[in-house]
Amino acid sequence: MPAKQNLLDNYLSNIDIIGEGLPVWFNARRSDAAASLNLHGLPTAKQEQYLHSNIERLVEGEWEQYFVTRRHPDPTPLLPEADAYRVELRNGRAANEALKVSAEGAIYGSLCTAACSAEYGAIVERWLDSAADMSDATTALTRMFVQDGAFIYLPAGVEMQSPIVIDSAYHTDGESEMCFAQALVVAEESARGEVIVTHRSEGAGRIVVGFTREAIVGKAADIKITELYDLQQNCSIVNNNYITQTGKSHCATMCCKTGDGYVRAAYNTALTEPEAVSDVWALYLCSGEEHCDINMAARHLAPDCRSYSLVKGVASGTAMGSFAGMVYVAQDAQRTDAQQQSRNLLLSDTARIFTQPQLEIYADDVKCTHGATVGQLDDEAIYYMRQRGLSEQQARRLQIEGFAYDVVQHCGCPNMCRYISELTAKKLEKM
């Protein structure tokens, strides 16, 4: 049976279980998403954003019933540090159903609980799915099956002192499992805070994760997002991120793929009001037979906004790294300042890098630049370092670490930054 039909059948025959305990509006949008997936179908290589991601192959096959709550063993705690608020997701479901309030006044916890709650139900209804693009097949797929996820709400003026961590872990002992989760971050006017999202996996079975995250960044709000993909080889993730920024807001996103599992991640930022600023840094490290596909779009819909993105990729072995970027400037988005850079290192004869930075511009008073390079290590620099007594291997390692550090240093939380650096170094050992 074709993968799409399989998924839709699965959806239809389990519709009552999936939507159990969730508000009517939540489930109504679920069926809209199903209709959208049915209409658009699963993406094929003909669609440019999915040129290098074979979603069909990813989702085909037989899957366990993934709609019933099951307890999984808790993985080892992520960071041995206390100074963070946590939302723990296990195979897409919040480990703790209660919503919590931080000392600074932020609300965080289970998305399902929030959607059903009297206080926050309206906020979830207002903002969930407001930024996401349901014509994107994988976004629709996640929406179709999602039962829970994370909710983070920073009311107006809240200034966080510590980050909120969404620790999303995936586990299966043997069966093939699909998990879906959605995260909603709403930062109201002048709120400030940092969100850390980590994806990691344990266990022996095959897992496919559909994840969608939306961040609504209010006027003059300032949000930092750090996202880490530390997945085992048997775990694949399709992660669609949508950020909507209003006037004078700032959103900085840093993401890093250090694990071995397949990652397809899309970061879409819409700058909808003047003077919004977006920064995105991404790093992906692919060794062995891995594959990583990063999509990044900055949509300038209002004048006087600025966007910057830097995506760095390293591929060794027979790995393949691909990047597709887009800077879109609408007709009245005058005085846009947009920059997009793709930098890649190719370390072996059999690895492959594909990069495609694109500009689509409909306004004339703009400063848009993009650049892309694919290359190898700088021989001059290696010579220089060897002259100072480093071995060739050390010099190479140091240079690759330096290449990666350009991205990693943008993590706001020092502990997390150190943690990612360690994972990066560990990954580089394999390359």
Added chain:
Amino acid sequence: MEERDKIIADLGNEYKYGFTTDIETETIPRGLNEDVVRLISQKKGEPEWLTAYRLKAYNHWLTMTMPTWAHLDIPEIDYQDIIYYAAPRTKPKLNSMDEVDPELRRTFDKLGIPLEEQMALSGVAVDAVMDSVSVKTTFKEVLAEKGIIFCSISEAVRDYPELVRKYLGSVVPYADNFFTALNAAVFSDGSFCYIPKGVRCPMELSTYFRINAAGTGQFERTLIVADEGSYVSYLEGCTAPQRDENQLHAAVVEIVVLKDAEVKYSTVQNWYPGDKEGKGGIYNFVTKRGICKGDNARLSWTQVETGSAITWKYPSCILAGDNSVAEFYSVAMTNNFQQADTGTKMIHIGRNTRSRIVSKGISAGRSQNSYRGLVRVAKGAENARNYSQCDSLLIGDKCGAHTFPYMDVQNPSAVVEHEATTSKISEEQLFYCNQRGLSTEDAVGLIVNGYAKEVLSKLPMEFAVEAQKLLAISLEGSVG
């Protein structure tokens, strides 16, 4: 000269080349089927293998659909409403210039084609293709002394069947895309050029294309073969009369560059772009590709694209030979309702190959201008180098400028770099020029030419001047 001035004045200086020539043309009925393909082949007295090739291409074409991936809004094209063959009835089997139909000659005069004796001085050998049939190739004798073959492709099929059969379709197979299949089925004429081993072609070779008859499509085919150690610089110019309807142009150019040889191919494309409201104009769907087949081969494409309602064109290079070098220099300008999706492909296969891409897009009015380019470095392509630079200039806030570069690298010794910027003509620049007494239009022309200079300087002298004027003319009405 006076007559030309008058014509230009009559046309309100909008499209300088928008006149029709009053020559009796021989056309076949509209539409396309196997019989039409056979008829074209038969009219041209072609050998059986070529008829078979055309039919194979036609049948393949039937299975294909028009590509939709480009950033273009292409109206439905009725392929059964096109005349696939139109030849001037006065068959030009001529011995000297004097015998050319005077009306035709006047056309070429208006076009500024150096078909006249005096043009011997400028050293350009011309093959003029009007509608679909090659009219007259000048300087055949001079070239023949060096062993250079420069003639229409129909003549080549007749006189040099081995060469044509060996190379036709070898770089651009008919099944390559929708338009190449169509072209292979119905191409009516074009130019053929062969430069023998070790010969440096002493003059620029030039083809001038013109669509004249109403309702016709033009499907010319150009094949250039540069044998080992040879050199040729080839120019191509295009114009079409002003008509309300859209006309189709689907050409194929193939270039084979053998060991140590060098080919420079320059195009100034000025097909009728349609009027200010976007009515009429040529649909220009062209496939151009060259192969650096031998070691140390060099191929350079230079194009100035100012015409056509829709341009879909990616002159490409396959760098198969070791140490081969390829270049692509492009200025694409769109105004009013024009749409262009143009760029190149650089396919690195051999070792130590180098390619360079310089693309300058200019969009004005309500036009859409896209650069689309692919740089691919294959596994065995050790030490490949590519540098691409793609700049866009926007004039006005109703137009669009887009850049779609693709890089696919499979060899770790490659260095591939792409840079792109987008800019506009600043108020300060205009004010400065105005203050020095230039009109805004002149100032824009000046700035645009400065912006495009890096590419224009790659054109042969006579073309560079024409291209500069074209840029200025095409911009008229876009400022102020």
Added chain:
Amino acid sequence: MLSVKNLHANVGGKEILRGINLEVRAGEVHAIMGPNGSGKSTLASVLAGNEKFEVTEGEVTFCGQNLLEMSIEERAREGLFLGFQYPVEIPGVTMSNFMKMAVNEQRKHRGQEPLTAGEFLKLMREKSAVVELSSKLTSRSVNEGFSGGEKKKNEIFQMAMLDPKLAILDETDSGLDIDALRIVATGVTKLHTPENATVVITHYQRLLDYIVPDFVHVLYKGRIIHTGDKSLALKLEAEGYDWLINDYQ
């Protein structure tokens, strides 16, 4: 310490060094001068082991070992330091991290324990004072965004950190203003001991006001055509190379 005999070297098939002979003993300062393109920088590169150059003939011994058989890093760890004319920028690699690795590799080579973080920082602080290098620079990426003067100071700082037996300074004075020149040159002088040796490659006499050479060699077309004492540098400054070149030809 260093003994170069009849050294010939090519780059891209072109012979640049055409029979160099040079003896450098501990405690000595040598200056190598000569017109542009005479092979000065090539000599420095070949001694450092730059793989772009191919040695076609001759021998080089360094502290009793065959230098030409050693890899770039072995030479460095044995105590041969090259101060680069154009130090390369290495984005993302911090100075402190880089130096820590370099110092500890050298210590390992000598059979010493690696420095602890505290010891290393102390050493950094101490040595950066030698060339008045701002501590801000040591926390930045190697040479990235450094001014010309800062890059050269950074070279001498690294020399101080690694304490080489033989330092070859390739045009360390080029592109320096007078204050930076003084700082760099006095830094080199401070590092000079009876146990180590310095070879300075320079165009200008002005550097030699600070770093007083025991020998001045003139390199021309890949050969040392004349050797003198420090007065030779003054004479060259005043009269140029023509008189020597004419003599030589």
